[in-house]
Every structure is written in C-alpha cells, then in structure tokens.
Amino acid sequence: MSNFHSSSEESSSVLQIWGKTPLSGHVNISGAKNAALVVIAGALLCSQDCRIRNVPLLADVTRMGELLSALGVKFQQHGDVLDIDATHISHSKAPYELVSQLRASFFVIGPLLARLGVARVPLPGGCSIGARPVDLHVRGLQAMGANVQIDHGIVHAYVTGANKRLKGAKIYLDYPSVGATETLMMAATLAEGETTIENAAQEPEVADLANFCRAMGAKIRGAGTNTIVISGVPSLHTTDYSIIPDRIEAGTFLMAGAITRSEITLSPIIPDHLTAILSKMQEIGIRTVMESPNRMRILPKQRYRSTDIETLPYPGFPTDVQAPFMSLLTLAEGDSVISETVFENRLGHVPELNRMGADIRVKGNHAIVRGVPMLSGAPVVGTDLRASAALVVAALAAEGKTTLQGLQHLDRGYEHLELKLQKLGAKLQRVQEDTTTEPIPISVDSPISST
Numbered sequence: 001m002s003n004f005h006s007s008s009e010e011s012s013s014v015l016q017i018w019g020k021t022p023l024s025g026h027v028n029i030s031g032a033k034n035a036a037l038v039v040i041a042g043a044l045l046c047s048q049d050c051r052i053r054n055v056p057l058l059a060d061v062t063r064m065g066e067l068l069s070a071l072g073v074k075f076q077q078h079g080d081v082l083d084i085d086a087t088h089i090s091h092s093k094a095p096y097e098l099v100s101q102l103r104a105s106f107f108v109i110g111p112l113l114a115r116l117g118v119a120r121v122p123l124p125g126g127c128s129i130g131a132r133p134v135d136l137h138v139r140g141l142q143a144m145g146a147n148v149q150i151d152h153g154i155v156h157a158y159v160t161g162a163n164k165r166l167k168g169a170k171i172y173l174d175y176p177s178v179g180a181t182e183t184l185m186m187a188a189t190l191a192e193g194e195t196t197i198e199n200a201a202q203e204p205e206v207a208d209l210a211n212f213c214r215a216m217g218a219k220i221r222g223a224g225t226n227t228i229v230i231s232g233v234p235s236l237h238t239t240d241y242s243i244i245p246d247r248i249e250a251g252t253f254l255m256a257g258a259i260t261r262s263e264i265t266l267s268p269i270i271p272d273h274l275t276a277i278l279s280k281m282q283e284i285g286i287r288t289v290m291e292s293p294n295r296m297r298i299l300p301k302q303r304y305r306s307t308d309i310e311t312l313p314y315p316g317f318p319t320d321v322q323a324p325f326m327s328l329l330t331l332a333e334g335d336s337v338i339s340e341t342v343f344e345n346r347l348g349h350v351p352e353l354n355r356m357g358a359d360i361r362v363k364g365n366h367a368i369v370r371g372v373p374m375l376s377g378a379p380v381v382g383t384d385l386r387a388s389a390a391l392v393v394a395a396l397a398a399e400g401k402t403t404l405q406g407l408q409h410l411d412r413g414y415e416h417l418e419l420k421l422q423k424l425g426a427k428l429q430r431v432q433e434d435t436t437t438e439p440i441p442i443s444v445d446s447p448i449s450s451t
C-alpha cells in the first residue's frame with residue numbers, strides 16, 4: 001500500500017469526490033508530520049544510530065530522507081519505522097534542490113552546526129502561505145556564537161575556536177516561532193553551557209522533539225512551556241523513539257465527521273492537543289466523547305451555530321486547522337469571522353470554497369463566512385496542503401461531484417487520505433485528469449490505485 005505517486009502522476013491526477021455520503025466507523029490517526037520532520041533532522045545530533053517509529057508515510061518524509069542521505073547519513077525506511085545512522089556526517093552542505101522543495105529541511109542547520117561546527121543550507125524561500133523568513137533561527141544561532149553569512153541564497157554558518165562548539169546563550173524570540181524554537185533547541189543540546197529560549201513556541205511537536213532529544217541524553221527542561229532551558233552535553237546516544245499522533249490530521253477528520261453529520265471514532269489521539277479545536281466545535285454545537293484515553297467519538301448535530309476564530313500560536317487555535325474548520329462554518333447558521341494571524345497568505349481556499357457555493361468575503365486577514373444551506377461539487381484547485389484538506393472536507397458534504405487538482409500538496413501531508421476516507425464510506429477516487437467515470441468500489445483491504 002503506497003501513499004506515493006510519481007510527480008507526473010501528481011500533476012496529472014485529480015481527486016474525484018462524490019459528496020453527501022454519510023461516514024461511519026473508525027479512523028487511525030498517523031504519526032505527526034511536523035514532529036516527524038524535525039525529529040528526523042534531530043537524529044543528526046546523535047553520533048550513534050537511532051530508530052524512529054510511528055513515522056507517517058509522506059512525500060515530505062521521503063524528501064527529508066533524501067536530504068539526510070545527501071549529507072552522507074544512513075537512512076532506511078521500513079513502513080512507519082525509520083533507522084537513521086548519523087555516526088558519520090560527510091557533508092555539511094544541504095543541496096538546494098532538496099531544500100527548495102521542502103521548507104522543513106532548513107531544520108538541519110541547527111544539528112549540523114552543533115555536530116560539525118559548520119553548516120551550509122540554502123534559504124528555504126517563501127511558499128504559497130507566506131514569506132516565512134528564517135531571521136529568528138539565524139539571530140538565535142548568532143547569539144550562540146555562530147558566524148552567519150548569507151551569500152547567493154545560501155546560509156553559511158560556522159563556529160570558530162578550538163572545539164568548534166556553540167555556546168549557551170539567553171535568547172528571546174520576538175515571535176514564538178515553531179521552527180526557530182526547534183532549530184535553537186537542537187543546536188543548544190550540544191552547546192557548551194546553558195541556553196534559555198524565552199517566548200518559545202509551546203506546540204506539542206516542540207515538546208515531542210525535546211522528548212526525543214532527552215531520550216538521546218539531552219538535558220532539556222520546560223519544553224511545552226514558553227521558557228525552555230537546555231544544558232549542553234558533549235554527545236548524544238542511540239534511542240528508539242515513537243512520534244506523537246498528528247493533531248492536525250485528527251482535526252481534519254473531526255471536520256470530515258462534523259460536516260457530514262457522521263458519528264465516527266478516531267484513535268490514537270492526545271485530547272489535550274486538541275483543546276482549542278474541541279472548544280470551537282463545542283461552541284457551534286458539536287460534542288465529542290472519549291471512549292478510552294486515546295479514542296474519541298464525535299457526536300455531530302444536524303445544525304451548527306456560527307462562531308469566530310482567530311489562529312494563534314499553541315495553545316491557541318492552530319493555523320493548520322483554520323482552512324478545514326472554515327469549510328465546516330460555510331454550512332453553519334449565521335456569520336462567522338475567521339482571522340488568520342500566523343501566516344499572511346493563508347486564505348487561498350476561500351475562492352475555491354466560493355466556487356462550491358460558499359459565501360465568504362475576505363478583508364485583509366479576515367474571512368467573513370456567511371452560512372449557506374448547501375454546497376455543490378465543482379472543479380477546484382488546492383493551493384497548499386491545508387487548503388487542499390479543506391476542499392476535501394467541503395466536497396464530502398457537497399451535492400454532486402467535486403474534482404480536486406493539486407494533489408501534490410495532499411500527498412505531502414496526509415498519509416493514505418483516500419484510503420482512510422474510503423474506509424469511512426466516502427466515495428472518492430484518484431484518476432487521471434480527463435477520466436469521467438463513476439467511482440469504482442475499492443475494497444478496504446486493497447491498496448488505492450494511483451490512477
């Protein structure tokens with residue numbers, strides 16, 4: 001069973017979704033993409049081999065593996081288990097072709113600098129959701145004694161001195177950036193002395209990275225709060241570590257259940273990671289119950305109220321669930337205002353939802369969603385990962401057929417999305433662009449055809 005499709009298939013394939021089919025049953029939530037990507041980079045800190053479990057099978061994980069291989073590191077993937085042996089890192093330069101395809105690959109700068117005293121990593125550049133600079137990463141590394149030059153789009157960071165080790169520092173982040181917190185925490189694990197990161201990101205994925213580093217012998221306190229203290233150690237040792245469940249994937253399936261008024265169950269999940277999402281769901285009239293410590297059942301209703309949402313750093317409402325939640329609110333009674341404060345360009349799904357019959361107006365970073373009685377299927381294009389997920393959620397509730405283009409985004413971030421939805425009873429299939437056939441029933445035990 002593969003989640004992967006060649007790039008030519010990606011560009012010519014579309015997802016056809018026939019909406020208004022109720023969902024039922026259970027969905028397994030995969031390991032968290034954002035935790036897995038940074039933990040893979042974190043494995044570079046270890047001068048022995050590491051095993052990482054519960055890794056989602058995603059195009060982004062494969063790319064991260066290619067990057068590690070390009071650095072001379074042994075990287076093997078067996079299902080959801082990765083074996084990474086970074087005993088020897090033979091290159092300190094990350095290839096542009098890989099970094100430009102995957103922003104998360106910039107994470108290797110911290111571990112490379114900590115292990116080798118030098119790193120050359122191309123600037124990742126912006127992406128469709130915003131400019132996404134790396135100034136906070138760079139300033140923090142400089143505070144730890146790194147010299148950083150940016151020439152011809154390459155960040156060249158190096159440490160001088162006999163032992164080429166970074167030095168502990170007190171760092172205040174102007175904004176609680178997830179990536180900057182992770183880069184600096186990784187760099188600090190092997191630095192000389194103590195590093196304090198204030199106004200640190202508190203996302204569960206930051207805490208997961210800290211737990212992984214601690215399992216390798218790092219000394220980290222306070223991860224998951226806004227102040228993280230790291231006492232540097234000379235080296236880290238082997239570990240066997242399992243990634244946390246993906247709270248964003250769980251949030252997306254909660255939206256799929258809610259919008260189709262379906263009582264589905266999800267596991268494994270960590271309910272504390274979903275507090276902001278569950279609170280907004282409750283506000284509009286959707287209850288959930290825990291059937292066991294990590295298994296949740298959604299109890300939807302026929303009608304939902306509107307609400308206002310502002311995306312914020314954790315524990316605020318996650319920007320990554322903003323788009324799928326907006327799909328749900330298109331069918332609520334009344335007006336909702338959704339304010340995106342984390343990224344400057346993350347409302348790309350709005351025109352596409354409007355093409356499906358939604359009534360949404362954008363003013364600056366606010367989307368005013370006027371609830372409508374129904375959505376109708378239409379040809380739509382996913383502009384980024386979560387925008388694509390939002391369109392799938394909307395399509396599940398829409399009258400008729402939606403054809404979604406831009407599947408390379410979904411393949412980056414959702415493991416076996418089609419298969420998981422099919423198991424819940426949704427009618428959808430991936431086809432070459434001009435195919436106009438009705439859906440072919442697919443056995444839940446058989447792999448999804450990529451064509």
Ligand code: UD1
Pocket residue numbers: 034035037104130131132133134135136137138175176177178179180201205319320342343344
């Ligand atoms: C991570 C997640 C992404 C999620 C985001 C916010 C990964 C691989 N991706 O992205 O899914 O949407 O957190 O929860 O984990 N910023 C700066 N300067 C910097 C760094 C960031 O200005 O040096 C800005 C960004 O442009 C953005 C905001 O800070 O506007 C938040 O970015 P950040 O928290 O760093 O997100 P990422 O780590 O890129």
